[in-house]
Amino acid sequence: MRKIFPPLTIALAVLVGWQVLSATSGAHAVGSPLETMRMLLHMMATSHFWLDAAETGAAFVWSLALSILCGSLIGVALGVSRASGEVFEPILVTFYALPKVTLYPLVLLAFGLGMSAKVAFGVMHALVPITLMTRNAVSQLKPVYWRTAKTLGLGPAAAVRHVVFPAIMPELVAAVRIGFSLSLLGVLIGEMFASKRGLGYAAINAMGLGDITTIMAIGIFLAAVAIAINIGLLTIESAVRHAPAAR
Amino acid sequence: DEISITQWGASLYGAPFAVGIENGDFKKAGIDITGIIGSAGGGTSVRNILASQTPYGEVATAAALAAARQGLDIVIVNTATHTVAESTLVTMPNSPVKTLKDLVGQKIAITSPKSTSEMVFLMELKQLGIDASKIQRVASGGYTQGLTMLENGAVSAAVLIEPLSIIRKDNYRTVVRAKDMLPAMTTSVGITTREFAKAHPEKIRAIIAGRQLAVQQIYADPRGAAQLVAKQFNMSPELAEVAVGNMIAPRMWTEGGFDKAELDRIAEGLKLVGELNALPDWDHLIDASFLPDDLKASQ
Amino acid sequence: MKHRSLVTAGVVLALALALEVGCRAGLVARTVILPPSEVAASLYDLLRSGEYTSAILATLGNIAISAAISIVGGFISGLIIHASRFLRAGLEPFLASYYAVPTFIFYPVFIVLFGVGSAAIIAIAVLMGVVAMITATLHGLDHLPRVLTRTAHVLRLSPLKTALLVQLPATAPYLFTGMRLAIAYAFIGVIASEFILAGDGLGYAIAYAYNNFENRTMYALMLLIVLAVTAVNAVLDHFDRRLQSRLRR
Amino acid sequence: MIAPSRTLHPVEPLPEPRVAAARLTGVTRIYSTGKKSLHALGPIDLDLIKGEFFSVVGPSGCGKSTLLDVLSGLAPPTDGSAEFEGKPIAGVPEGVGVVFQEDASFPWLTVEANVAFGLRRAGVDGAEIARRVDYALGFMGLRDFKKAYPAQLSGGMRQRVCIARTLVLQPRMILLDEPFGALDQQTRLLMGDELLRLWRETHATVMLITHSLDEATMLSDRVGVMSARPGLFIETIDTGWAKDRDSRIVADPRFGEISGRIWERLRVETMKHMQRSERAAGA
Amino acid sequence: MIAPSRTLHPVEPLPEPRVAAARLTGVTRIYSTGKKSLHALGPIDLDLIKGEFFSVVGPSGCGKSTLLDVLSGLAPPTDGSAEFEGKPIAGVPEGVGVVFQEDASFPWLTVEANVAFGLRRAGVDGAEIARRVDYALGFMGLRDFKKAYPAQLSGGMRQRVCIARTLVLQPRMILLDEPFGALDQQTRLLMGDELLRLWRETHATVMLITHSLDEATMLSDRVGVMSARPGLFIETIDTGWAKDRDSRIVADPRFGEISGRIWERLRVETMKHMQRSERAAGA
Numbered sequence A: 001m002r003k004i005f006p007p008l009t010i011a012l013a014v015l016v017g018w019q020v021l022s023a024t025s026g027a028h029a030v031g032s033p034l035e036t037m038r039m040l041l042h043m044m045a046t047s048h049f050w051l052d053a054a055e056t057g058a059a060f061v062w063s064l065a066l067s068i069l070c071g072s073l074i075g076v077a078l079g080v081s082r083a084s085g086e087v088f089e090p091i092l093v094t095f096y097a098l099p100k101v102t103l104y105p106l107v108l109l110a111f112g113l114g115m116s117a118k119v120a121f122g123v124m125h126a127l128v129p130i131t132l133m134t135r136n137a138v139s140q141l142k143p144v145y146w147r148t149a150k151t152l153g154l155g156p157a158a159a160v161r162h163v164v165f166p167a168i169m170p171e172l173v174a175a176v177r178i179g180f181s182l183s184l185l186g187v188l189i190g191e192m193f194a195s196k197r198g199l200g201y202a203a204i205n206a207m208g209l210g211d212i213t214t215i216m217a218i219g220i221f222l223a224a225v226a227i228a229i230n231i232g233l234l235t236i237e238s239a240v241r242h243a244p245a246a247r
Numbered sequence B: 001d002e003i004s005i006t007q008w009g010a011s012l013y014g015a016p017f018a019v020g021i022e023n024g025d026f027k028k029a030g031i032d033i034t035g036i037i038g039s040a041g042g043g044t045s046v047r048n049i050l051a052s053q054t055p056y057g058e059v060a061t062a063a064a065l066a067a068a069r070q071g072l073d074i075v076i077v078n079t080a081t082h083t084v085a086e087s088t089l090v091t092m093p094n095s096p097v098k099t100l101k102d103l104v105g106q107k108i109a110i111t112s113p114k115s116t117s118e119m120v121f122l123m124e125l126k127q128l129g130i131d132a133s134k135i136q137r138v139a140s141g142g143y144t145q146g147l148t149m150l151e152n153g154a155v156s157a158a159v160l161i162e163p164l165s166i167i168r169k170d171n172y173r174t175v176v177r178a179k180d181m182l183p184a185m186t187t188s189v190g191i192t193t194r195e196f197a198k199a200h201p202e203k204i205r206a207i208i209a210g211r212q213l214a215v216q217q218i219y220a221d222p223r224g225a226a227q228l229v230a231k232q233f234n235m236s237p238e239l240a241e242v243a244v245g246n247m248i249a250p251r252m253w254t255e256g257g258f259d260k261a262e263l264d265r266i267a268e269g270l271k272l273v274g275e276l277n278a279l280p281d282w283d284h285l286i287d288a289s290f291l292p293d294d295l296k297a298s299q
Numbered sequence C: 001m002k003h004r005s006l007v008t009a010g011v012v013l014a015l016a017l018a019l020e021v022g023c024r025a026g027l028v029a030r031t032v033i034l035p036p037s038e039v040a041a042s043l044y045d046l047l048r049s050g051e052y053t054s055a056i057l058a059t060l061g062n063i064a065i066s067a068a069i070s071i072v073g074g075f076i077s078g079l080i081i082h083a084s085r086f087l088r089a090g091l092e093p094f095l096a097s098y099y100a101v102p103t104f105i106f107y108p109v110f111i112v113l114f115g116v117g118s119a120a121i122i123a124i125a126v127l128m129g130v131v132a133m134i135t136a137t138l139h140g141l142d143h144l145p146r147v148l149t150r151t152a153h154v155l156r157l158s159p160l161k162t163a164l165l166v167q168l169p170a171t172a173p174y175l176f177t178g179m180r181l182a183i184a185y186a187f188i189g190v191i192a193s194e195f196i197l198a199g200d201g202l203g204y205a206i207a208y209a210y211n212n213f214e215n216r217t218m219y220a221l222m223l224l225i226v227l228a229v230t231a232v233n234a235v236l237d238h239f240d241r242r243l244q245s246r247l248r249r
Numbered sequence D, E: 001m002i003a004p005s006r007t008l009h010p011v012e013p014l015p016e017p018r019v020a021a022a023r024l025t026g027v028t029r030i031y032s033t034g035k036k037s038l039h040a041l042g043p044i045d046l047d048l049i050k051g052e053f054f055s056v057v058g059p060s061g062c063g064k065s066t067l068l069d070v071l072s073g074l075a076p077p078t079d080g081s082a083e084f085e086g087k088p089i090a091g092v093p094e095g096v097g098v099v100f101q102e103d104a105s106f107p108w109l110t111v112e113a114n115v116a117f118g119l120r121r122a123g124v125d126g127a128e129i130a131r132r133v134d135y136a137l138g139f140m141g142l143r144d145f146k147k148a149y150p151a152q153l154s155g156g157m158r159q160r161v162c163i164a165r166t167l168v169l170q171p172r173m174i175l176l177d178e179p180f181g182a183l184d185q186q187t188r189l190l191m192g193d194e195l196l197r198l199w200r201e202t203h204a205t206v207m208l209i210t211h212s213l214d215e216a217t218m219l220s221d222r223v224g225v226m227s228a229r230p231g232l233f234i235e236t237i238d239t240g241w242a243k244d245r246d247s248r249i250v251a252d253p254r255f256g257e258i259s260g261r262i263w264e265r266l267r268v269e270t271m272k273h274m275q276r277s278e279r280a281a282g283a
């Protein structure tokens, strides 16, 4: 009870702030929390909304799955081989810091429109951080684990499978958590540009019509979903860490 | 087949396709249009078209010209719309600005430099002989952003377009409507690749023919057409009715035929904003051979 | 270390060369990608012509302002949140989920709140970056070794001097990490905003060039951004390395 | 390890025996967090005799650091009274220096700047700072590294920096909380030699907290053995070593005798402590 | 600390004296990184006698861990030959167990799963695993914590988990590299008692690397003292303790004598090492 009280207070304060804002921001500005909720419920009753959500969801799942698969494998490879890790890291870090939207035209030119471009954009956002975080986890693995694996008679492949992967699992889940939010962002920005389906498109369409309440409703929906998934991942993360929570 | 239509679902450019799909006009003409790829407009639409299986689509004339200028393999096969009637210029209800002349020395919001909104505005000024350099044009990034600037007092007037202007008509006062000032000009066209045109001429013919049927249908029964548009665009029926109704008088949609004068007019406009520096070589860009026979003549 | 960065540069060069050859040989269509040498030449022309100078300056200015606000604001907020148990407990779950939410979606709301132009763009960039700085500040203060504060007590320093002379330098590596993130977010926030919804700046110029099939201009501007980010990154990296090697133990 | 060229401290006559530098009377400390409270220490009565080298050993968690907190004024006793040179302790008293177990060197300052830090803050004038810092650096064998940063030094060297930073303020009482806890035993023994030298040179009263029986045995005039929590002194052993001892006395037969005696008392307490913490983990 | 209900190891007759379990002949190890090469160890000749408890002490960086690497087959000697039970060492030989200084327990496994890990990978059958793990847990006093994760345990307990994980594989030679280096001295002494018990029970040959003079003195049959790098054995000291000794022998007068003797040799080497590293840091 004691733990839930402060966040609730903060959430309430945000709601009050929002209400005040909507009351003072003039005619077409921000809808009140209640209006937004009503709009969201209304939208959620239409099949159209769920089509969009499913479209976004599909692109998102694809890009996340690809990012996790490739990112963790490349990350482990770069972590195990120190030399290649040191060579590629600066390139990856620079790419990570790059505003990926800049490259959007390139993606469109290369992939055309639709699902593949959206997935590519999601992957572009999520792949590098997952790779970097995995590599870091592997290269910072305590050397004594490798030595222990050897003295217990494990070969290199068995060591990677039974020691390295479990050892970096918490970091891997953390990487997935970061990758998840970035690939969602990537997919949504992708949809905002050129697409007729998906929540990103719905938002940009509403933007064109100046329909702030719809945008807020979509935003709240996405935020709720994202936060729920994030909390789930955080829980998994602390579970695989097997350590008492940090103070 | 899937084709691309600019601003699908957001503006009325694509209305004939909405009507045609609902009515079965395309099937009648011999092609099954299963889906429309919408896009934000401009170059994106052209690229979509080039990237798709059936590379046919409708885009802004400016975009088609720009693509051709950069050496993309496209050809214009029909006209689509020939009015800028959906454009207006609005101000706050209590503003002293009554006519375009009152804007001299003031700021107005356009969407972005070299955009259609700027072109229309400059053409209107030219019509009235007002020196364009005396009115400062501010790029807002979009129509709604322009309205925000207007409400905040950052500009004295802002360009606006339907259906946004219908939704918000109570909040602003219209200064000028483009349809009252500007003559017809070819604002959007149907394009395809030369390669596809050669390989599948029958498909292009069918699309154009189906579209012609739909356009005729719109003018014959605007109310019925509006219902079909509302359904396809996921728009409220009332809004669709007003929007379609507004475009009947200026005859927004062409049946597909080319009109040299209307083509040149848009080119003049594009020259005005600096998009073009000479009239384009229309003969090279246009291939009228896919038009139904009754329209070929009008060239 | 020198050796490794040479290899890195070599890899980048080899990739560029492969692209160059691929383009020149016609394996990649000119309408898709241009050969790097041509892009570089185009960038040179474009910088010399000065046509984009105002756009570049506008964008860089916005980035600098957003980064500064994020860093200073995030640091101060971090200090306040760290000091208050209640705020900490209340905000922690939100901070942990913050970057999961695509802030971008709310851009139109910012237009309403801040009007059009730089203010809204800066607002969204700050919104993206400030939380990274807050988190870094909290992290740094959490990791501040207790013994350093105790030492300050033993040396009879006042609370203010303790904060300035001990706590601030001791948390510097963490703060710097936060700064780097805030700067990266400033780049992303500003350019993405311009790209999608503005009428000015580098992001807009790229979108415009894209829409008008001006690949030469488009790729030149993209290269400009890549170079700017790489340069900023290299400078930050340099300081980061020095800080980390000296201060982390 | 360069011998100091001239001494910094006035040559004082040795103090009269049995003059208390610090005095604790009935000192108790109880930590209370929320509803739970934990009796960490006491009640303790202790006189630190002026100029003596006093060591404290005890199982971990028995309250040794808490005792140091009280003596250094970092934390007030819950009950009882603490005095330094006859005055009640409130805040860190002037003339008391503390060295902690953890590396407390400031990584953003050079060795020289670290050592000068306290003097600068106290507003001592420049020439005097230079003189004192140079002396302390020389004394601790750090002169060659004065421009180095702590990250470039080994753990032992860093701990020397911290000792020098304390030394330079000319404390009359030095409190050390396991200063060599992070070093290996051999380095510890050598650092112990330097601590003895420092103590002889400065005439300061020294209280050393340690886990190492060897260290306590070899360095101290008196060793206080503490019980498991709440810490109480269960025995105080007089070593009777000469003032000019060094680490070679580990070979002295009396060395084994003394450390054996300490271990005898401590073994029982350590096992008590271990059993207690095992119960806690198993629960 | 519960006595084992039945023993796991066959009751073997005590080995004939002087049977070598492992033998190093002229072993040298040189690390080469890029252009630089570093002579870390040797040449070393060493027989580890079957069933003996041998300790190695030496200044830090003298090559002790390198020696262990060679004996455990983790790294081949650059020169010379290494044998275990008469066969050349190539890879980690069956029958050799290693315990490291760093906590090598796997944090993602429970205590029980940690101890069973090696057996599982070796494909031992389930019932046998259960029997052996239970025995090892009981032997190391870990039975109450078998469902706990390492993070819930103290450093000492975690080191016990690592020892149990090695023990369960029934090694005939156990190599320990400063296994208690991270623990405080008093806990170390008590862990030493357990190590002795383990050694007596398993009849294994034990080589222990340590920095602690006390530990080396109290635990070993023989103590090998190494020189500063490149490590060579400069003296091997026979302690002559009875097999059923425990930590209480620190009070034995011979204890001080032996550790004093070790320290005498080591002091010089440690100072050599410190001066060398000071020169390196100052440069």
Ligand SMILES: Nc1ncnc2c1ncn2[C@@H]1O[C@H](COP(=O)(O)OP(=O)(O)OP(=O)(O)O)[C@@H](O)[C@H]1O
Binding pocket: D031, D032, D033, D038, D040, D058, D059, D060, D061, D062, D063, D064, D065, D066, D067, D229
């Ligand atoms: N700030 C605090 N709040 C609550 N309990 C504390 C606090 N500081 C110490 N304790 C508890 O008080 C007891 C004594 O702690 P103290 O640090 O004095 O022991 P110690 O003898 O120095 O131990 P060690 O040998 O591990 O350094 C311990 O049980 C510890 O957990």
Ligand SMILES: Nc1ncnc2c1ncn2[C@@H]1O[C@H](COP(=O)(O)OP(=O)(O)OP(=O)(O)O)[C@@H](O)[C@H]1O
Binding pocket: E031, E032, E033, E038, E040, E058, E059, E060, E061, E062, E063, E064, E065, E066, E067, E229
């Ligand atoms: N992989 C390696 N590459 C290069 N040099 C190494 C490597 N491992 C160890 N060394 C060097 O070899 C020497 C001996 O190292 P080793 O770890 O065997 O010493 P040690 O006696 O175990 O030291 P410590 O007491 O600190 O554990 C040291 O100078 C060390 O720096």
Ligand SMILES: [Mg+2]
Binding pocket: D064, D065, D066, D177
């Ligand atoms: Mg303590």
Ligand SMILES: [Mg+2]
Binding pocket: E064, E065, E066, E177
């Ligand atoms: Mg070692």
